[in-house]
Structures are given as structure tokens and as C-alpha cells.
Amino acid sequence: MSTSHKLQLSKEDMRSFGYQVIDSIVEHFASERDKMPVTQASREEMDSIFNMESPEKPTHYQDVLDLVINKVLPNSNIVSHPKSFSFVPGPSNYVSVMADTLATGFNVFSGGWAASPAAAELEIVTMNWLLKLFKFPTKKGGGIFTSGGSMANLTALVTARRLRCGDDFSKAIIYMSDQAHSSNIKAIRVLGFKKEQVRIIPTDIEFKMAINKLKNAIAKDRLEGLTPFCIIASAGTTNTGTVDPLNEISKICKKEKLWFHIDGAYGGAAILSKKGNALLKGIEKADSLTIDPHKWLYQPYEMGCLLVRNHKWLSQTFSEKPEYLRDIEGNTSEINFYDHGIQLTRRFRALKFYMSLKTFGMGAFRKAIAYNIDLAENVEDLLRQSSNWEVVSPATLAVINFRYNPIGKSFSEKELDVLNQAISKKITESREALLVTTVLQNQIVLRMCLINPRTTIEDVKDTLQSCEKLVEGLY
Numbered sequence: 001m002s003t004s005h006k007l008q009l010s011k012e013d014m015r016s017f018g019y020q021v022i023d024s025i026v027e028h029f030a031s032e033r034d035k036m037p038v039t040q041a042s043r044e045e046m047d048s049i050f051n052m053e054s055p056e057k058p059t060h061y062q063d064v065l066d067l068v069i070n071k072v073l074p075n076s077n078i079v080s081h082p083k084s085f086s087f088v089p090g091p092s093n094y095v096s097v098m099a100d101t102l103a104t105g106f107n108v109f110s111g112g113w114a115a116s117p118a119a120a121e122l123e124i125v126t127m128n129w130l131l132k133l134f135k136f137p138t139k140k141g142g143g144i145f146t147s148g149g150s151m152a153n154l155t156a157l158v159t160a161r162r163l164r165c166g167d168d169f170s171k172a173i174i175y176m177s178d179q180a181h182s183s184n185i186k187a188i189r190v191l192g193f194k195k196e197q198v199r200i201i202p203t204d205i206e207f208k209m210a211i212n213k214l215k216n217a218i219a220k221d222r223l224e225g226l227t228p229f230c231i232i233a234s235a236g237t238t239n240t241g242t243v244d245p246l247n248e249i250s251k252i253c254k255k256e257k258l259w260f261h262i263d264g265a266y267g268g269a270a271i272l273s274k275k276g277n278a279l280l281k282g283i284e285k286a287d288s289l290t291i292d293p294h295k296w297l298y299q300p301y302e303m304g305c306l307l308v309r310n311h312k313w314l315s316q317t318f319s320e321k322p323e324y325l326r327d328i329e330g331n332t333s334e335i336n337f338y339d340h341g342i343q344l345t346r347r348f349r350a351l352k353f354y355m356s357l358k359t360f361g362m363g364a365f366r367k368a369i370a371y372n373i374d375l376a377e378n379v380e381d382l383l384r385q386s387s388n389w390e391v392v393s394p395a396t397l398a399v400i401n402f403r404y405n406p407i408g409k410s411f412s413e414k415e416l417d418v419l420n421q422a423i424s425k426k427i428t429e430s431r432e433a434l435l436v437t438t439v440l441q442n443q444i445v446l447r448m449c450l451i452n453p454r455t456t457i458e459d460v461k462d463t464l465q466s467c468e469k470l471v472e473g474l475y
């Protein structure tokens with residue numbers, strides 16, 4: 001082994017190292033179902049394995065790799081496991097994993113055209129696929145791949161503020177519902193807006209932004225001499241999959257001359273299915289739209305995406321070039337993505353999207369998403385037919401919320417909260433399934449997000465049965 005100051009391994013060592021890495025990844029994909037999705041470890045346990053001074057002397061790569069394969073990787077939840085139901089699962093796919101490996105292996109710089117024309121081209125091409133899919137203007141429209149939905153929302157709000165407020169945003173007001181994702185609040189804070197510049201609009205019984213209350217808030221702000229500036233709608237809230245009334249919000253934005261941002265990080269991808277497409281009507285009217293390929297487009301972390309109606313909005317916001325140079329660049333020209341977003345040095349995210357779509361075909365993605373939506377609806381039927389479970393928020397875009405509430409037991413609301421919290425704790429501690437709670441209208445409920453195309457109805461039945469067994473011992 002050569003571990004000189006050149007930081008190189010011999011060719012044979014590189015191969016042996018690499019083959020072992022690939023073997024372990026392949027084995028991970030192949031044996032996922034036989035593993036437990038949940039890991040729990042304390043800081044003390046982790047410290048006892050890993051904590052050390054920075055190593056001055058070399059260690060054989062084999063020992064380092066063994067430690068990682070045996071101790072690091074197993075100590076993470078398996079978010080692609082068929083029984084990983086919580087938060088937003090990350091089903092991922094092997095082709096994209098290999099694409100990321102190639103992109104990293106060749107360390108492709110995806111900032112500027114000159115450094116890697118093909119990388120820029122693939123970002124332009126895949127972005128155009130997305131623009132078309134979401135019925136955004138394909139000639140004028142544009143976008144950028146980001147690390148995730150949070151960065152896409154941040155990039156959108158920087159752009160909106162730059163175009164609509166310029167330098168003085170002291171009176172600008174932003175509106176979003178009480179179900180909007182916390183990353184939007186974070187972005188607003190990063191941008192230096194004050195808390196008083198955000199209006200949290202209540203939702204109706206279906207968790208949609210209440211339009212009447214939105215209109216009231218805007219009118220009142222105008223009367224007070226403030227400047228309504230942007231509405232953030234959710235296209236699939238993370239909690240319940242609910243889509244805000246996009247067409248109505250779009251009308252308000254037009255009338256009031258407000259920026260229309262849609263956070264579709266959770267649900268946007270559902271446009272690929274018939275049912276999703278119907279629910280997402282109006283998404284094409286956004287000025288800016290966040291989607292998150294590392295969620296429901298089955299990409300490994302990290303990959304988010306921002307689409308905008310006019311690509312110039314991005315260069316007008318992020319380019320440090322003089323005005324006269326900006327306008328000669330178009331969507332048809334050689335784009336430098338460092339001029340379209342926050343990062344200068346960027347990894348080659350488009351490659352995994354390109355390779356996985358090309359390998360499996362768009363049809364496979366359409367089928368997978370339709371399957372996920374149907375699966376959640378089948379779970380809803382299953383729950384309704386059981387005397388133990390109550391559906392709290394029906395299956396919407398592959399999310400369902402429910403709780404244990406057996407017929408004939410007449411538990412109080414407080415007791416139900418305690419029982420459902422206990423179910424989540426017990427099943428997660430058993431490590432068999434990752435199933436956590438959320439709060440909807442003051443009730444503690446269990447939430448399943450079913451975007452893994454390898455999750456079956458049997459996986460869900462098994463999990464519910466285990467939950468029933470665990471809870472029987474509790475009262």
C-alpha cells in the first residue's frame with residue numbers, strides 16, 4: 001500500500017477497495033428487506049467506537065473500510081427500507097448511486113460551462129424535461145439543481161425579493177399556511193425578514209390554506225401601509241399531503257401583484273401520475289416552484305430543484321456580471337450555473353437524474369408514483385375496515401394519518417394521545433418499523449408516508465398487526 005504525501009493508493013489497492021465498496025452497496029440493496037430499518041445509539045456508545053485524536057499515522061485502508069462497513073453504516077436508519085414509513089422516506093435507486101459515484105470519482109465541476117460543457121448541458125436538458133412536465137414556459141423558463149428543498153426554497157425567496165422589493169424590503173409581507181414546511185420560515189429568517197413580516201394563515205378542516213383568511217390578511221396589511229409581496233403555497237404538505245387551492249391563490253397573486261411560490265418539495269413529483277396531476281392543477285401558474293428529486297423522484301441525497309418561469313430572474317439575482325453582459329445569455333446559450341444560484345463550486349447532480357431516467361424510462365417513474373398513491377388508498381381501506389383503527393386524514397399523495405381508537409373502548413382524547421404515542425415508541429424501539437407521530441388538530445396521530453415503490457400492502461399489514469399486539473399490553 002502506498003500512502004505517500006501524494007494521497008494515492010496503488011492501482012491494485014484502488015480496485016480491491018472499490019470492489020468491496022460496490023459489493024457492500026449491492027448487498028445493502030439486495031438485503032434491505034431482511035434488515036431492521038431503525039437504529040438507536042447514544043452519544044456514549046458512538047464516542048466509545050469513534051472518538052479519537054486526529055490520526056497522525058496511516059492505517060491500512062482495509063481496517064478503515066471494515067470499521068466503516070461494520071460500525072458506521074449499520075448505525076443509521078435505513079430510509080429506503082420498505083417499513084421506513086416516517087418523515088419522508090428516501091427509496092433511492094442503484095443507478096443514481098452509481099451516477100453519484102462517477103460524478104464524485106471524476107470530481108466534475110458543475111459551476112461553469114467552460115469547465116464542463118456536458119455537465120451544464122445535462123442540467124439544461126433535464127431541467128427542460130421538468131419545465132415541460134410542470135407546464136412551465138420551456139423557452140423562457142429555467143431552474144437550478146440544489147442540495148435539497150430547503151435550498152431551493154431559499155433560492156426562490158432570494159429571487160422573489162430581489163425582483164419585487166429591490167433593496168428595501170422593510171415593509172414586505174409574506175403569506176403561508178400553518179401547514180407550510182419549516183424550511184420556508186428558516187429561509188425567511190436567513191434573508192433577514194422580521195417575524196412580523198410573516199403571516200401564518202390558518203388552514204381549513206382539510207388542512208388547506210383558508211382563502212378567505214388569506215384575503216383578509218392581505219387587505220388588512222394594505223390598509224396598514226404594508227406591502228404584501230409573496231405567497232408560499234404548499235403542493236403536498238409534508239404532514240398530510242394536502243395541496244393548497246393553487247388556482248385560487250394564483251388569482252389572488254395576479255390581482256394583488258404578488259410573487260407566487262409553490263413549495264412542491266414533498267408532492268410535486270406526483271404530477272407524473274394521473275391522480276397526482278389532477279390534484280396538482282394550477283401548479284403551472286407558479287412564478288417559482290420547488291421540487292425535491294431526493295424524495296419522490298427516488299434520487300439519493302442530495303438533490304433538490306427550483307424551477308422559475310423566466311430564467312433571467314435567476315441571473316438577474318445571482319450574476320455578478322454587469323447588466324450589458326447578462327442579456328446576451330439565454331436558456332439557449334451556454335449557461336454558467338454559478339450565475340443562477342448561490343453556489344460557485346457545485347457537484348454534478350444532474351448526472352444521477354439523467355442516468356436513472358434514461359435507464360428505467362419515465363414510464364417506470366410514472367408507474368412507481370401511481371403505485372405509491374394507490375398503496376396509500378389501499379391502506380386507507382384497510383384501516384377503515386378494522387375495528388381498531390380510525391383514519392384521521394385520508395390518503396392524499398401517498399400520505400395517510402390515522403390512530404388507534406378501538407370500537408367499544410371509549411377512551412378519552414387524552415388516553416388516545418397517550419396510547420398512540422406509546423404505539424409509535426414501542427414499534428420504533430422494536431426496530432421493526434419506523435413509524436412516528438404527528439399532531440393534527442390537537443390529536444396525536446400516526447403518520448405513514450408511502451413513497452417507497454418496494455413497500456407492499458403486506459409490509460403495512462405486518463406493521464399494523466405488530467402495533468396491535470404491542471398496544472394490547474398497555475391497557
Ligand SMILES: *Cc1c(COP(=O)(O)O)cnc(C)c1O
Nearest residue numbers: 148149150181183238263265266
Ligand atoms: C422536505 C421538505 C422541504 C425541505 O427539503 P429538504 O430536501 O429536506 O431540504 C421543504 N418543503 C417541503 C414541503 C418538504 O416536504
